[in-house]
Amino acid sequence: MTRPTTERLDVFTSRAADAAIAAVLDQNRRLSAVHAELIATLRDEHRADLVSPLLPIDKAHSYLRISRAKLYELIEAGTLARTKIGGRAFILRTDLDALIAAGRETPRQAAAAAAAAAPRTRARRAA
Numbered sequence: 001m002t003r004p005t006t007e008r009l010d011v012f013t014s015r016a017a018d019a020a021i022a023a024v025l026d027q028n029r030r031l032s033a034v035h036a037e038l039i040a041t042l043r044d045e046h047r048a049d050l051v052s053p054l055l056p057i058d059k060a061h062s063y064l065r066i067s068r069a070k071l072y073e074l075i076e077a078g079t080l081a082r083t084k085i086g087g088r089a090f091i092l093r094t095d096l097d098a099l100i101a102a103g104r105e106t107p108r109q110a111a112a113a114a115a116a117a118a119p120r121t122r123a124r125r126a127a
Contacts, residue, residue: 054083054090063096074099 055063072093074080077092080099083090 049104053093054085055093055096056090057082060091063093064100073113 057068059117061068064071071080075082080091080095083092106110
């Protein structure tokens with residue numbers, strides 16, 4: 001058995017390294033294409049949510065930044081109306097916006113609420 005010369009080993013390792021680099025670059029190109037496709041899909045779904053007057057339950061609770069349980073409490077209390085289509089539950093975006101607007105306090109309302117919550121002290125009579 002002949003031993004490979006150092007020159008042959010250098011050529012072999014150089015070819016193996018080139019092949020490994022080419023494989024990594026090819027995989028990187030494929031992942032970049034998948035990544036771009038995923039971003040485009042998510043962007044399209046986001047646009048559809050912005051356009052649609054109906055929001056599914058999972059998007060509605062995110063829209064309000066509350067838990068699903070709290071959203072269902074609002075539905076059960078009659079504060080929000082739910083629409084069922086094909087077994088899926090939706091809430092009108094206008095209803096969510098109305099709920100937000102109804103909960104908003106003006107500065108005058110906030111000051112009145114703070115004054116009402118503050119402990120009352122009796123004024124002392126001067127003797």
